[in-house]
Amino acid sequence: MSKYGYVGEFDHIASLPLLHLGDRAYGVRVKQEIETRTGHEVSVGAIYATLDRLEVKGYVKSHLGEPTPERCGRSKRFFGSPPWV
Amino acid sequence: MPQTSVRPPRLAAWLVDSFTPREHAESILGDLLEEFSDLALKSGPALARRWYWRQSIRTIAQMIGCGFRISPLSTTSSVVAGFLLRRFASGLPEPAIFAVLRRYRLFDHHFNAYVFFASNGIAIGHIIVSMFVGLLVALTAKGREMVATTTLGLVLCAMTAASACVWVTEGRNSFLWMLPWNFADSFAIVIGGVIVRMRRSAPTPLR
Numbered sequence: 523m524s525k526y527g528y529v530g531e532f533d534h535i536a537s538l539p540l541l542h543l544g545d546r547a548y549g550v551r552v553k554q555e556i557e558t559r560t561g562h563e564v565s566v567g568a569i570y571a572t573l574d575r576l577e578v579k580g581y582v583k584s585h586l587g588e589p590t591p592e593r594c595g596r597s598k599r600f601f602g603s604p605p606w607v
Numbered sequence: 608m609p610q611t612s613v614r615p616p617r618l619a620a621w622l623v624d625s626f627t628p629r630e631h632a633e634s635i636l637g638d639l640l641e642e643f644s645d646l647a648l649k650s651g652p653a654l655a656r657r658w659y660w661r662q663s664i665r666t667i668a669q670m671i672g673c674g675f676r677i678s679p680l681s682t683t684s685s686v687v688a689g690f691l692l693r694r695f696a697s698g699l700p701e702p703a704i705f706a707v708l709r710r711y712r713l714f715d716h717h718f719n720a721y722v723f724f725a726s727n728g729i730a731i732g733h734i735i736v737s738m739f740v741g742l743l744v745a746l747t748a749k750g751r752e753m754v755a756t757t758t759l760g761l762v763l764c765a766m767t768a769a770s771a772c773v774w775v776t777e778g779r780n781s782f783l784w785m786l787p788w789n790f791a792d793s794f795a796i797v798i799g800g801v802i803v804r805m806r807r808s809a810p811t812p813l814r
Contacts, residue, residue: 548634548638549634549635549637549638550638550641550642553638553642565662565665565666565669566635566638566639566642566662566666567627567635567662567665567666567667567668567669567670567673568665568666568669570631570634570635570666570669571669571670571672571673571676574631574673575676586633586634590637592641592644593637593638593640593641594637594640596633596634596636596637596640597633597634597637598634598637598638599631599634
């Protein structure tokens with residue numbers, strides 16, 4: 523059985539901004555894209571929970587960026603689509 | 608990005624940090640801070656704080672769900688084991704306290720102290736046992752300390768509330784004085800989880 527598995531509606535909604543944003547896709551940008559396009563407020567936790575689930579399934583990859591002073595030294599987690607094999 | 612001197616609510620940030628897995632806590636808190644700063648500049652600190660609380664509560668709810676999804680067996684077994692341990696251990700404080708009271712003959716020598724320990728002392732003993740159970744549940748939950756202890760605390764609160772409803776419908780209002788102590792037991796379990804979480808999150812000292 524393929525490792526990819528079933529993808530729900532919100533999984534699609536959360537992953538489409540990754541294609542649009544490319545290298546700049548991190549939590550805040552993904553959240554703003556979803557809110558702009560759906561017209562609904564989304565929680566940061568929902569985005570991370572969904573993208574984390576997609577990462578386990580192999581649809582998404584993430585990495586931690588450098589800490590930034592604007593975020594009091596906290597890193598951004600960038601998300602992206604891995605190459606299909 | 609222009610910065611503001613307004614800071615997000617510390618309690619909300621601490622709760623998010625406690626409930627979020629360590630691998631995501633830094634980036635989630637950073638994202639919340641970034642949006643909070645933007646919102647505080649555009650719409651004012653009051654609206655930004657309300658937004659931050661709303662986001663924190665929703666994020667914590669998501670993280671509790673994640674805790675069961677990612678490690679369902681580990682988290683559920685910690686909660687069940689904690690429930691059973693508490694059922695077993697809740698009978699221990701009373702005989703222990705009365706054994707000490709008999710040993711030191713407090714009834715004869717210090718009657719007021721005897722009354723205190725024979726009544727409130729047992730309730731305090733239950734709270735200490737509950738905190739100990741919370742510590743053990745958090746230690747076994749492996750990274751989901753707050754999820755497991757909060758779930759166990761909520762289950763016990765729900766059972767306490769159900770018991771209270773039964774007491775009231777049966778006219779046994781005299782038992783209602785126990786309610787604050789029973790809720791305190793549930794809170795003590797969560798405190799046990801907080802202690803373990805804070806201990807694990809503390810930076811390791813350089814050798």
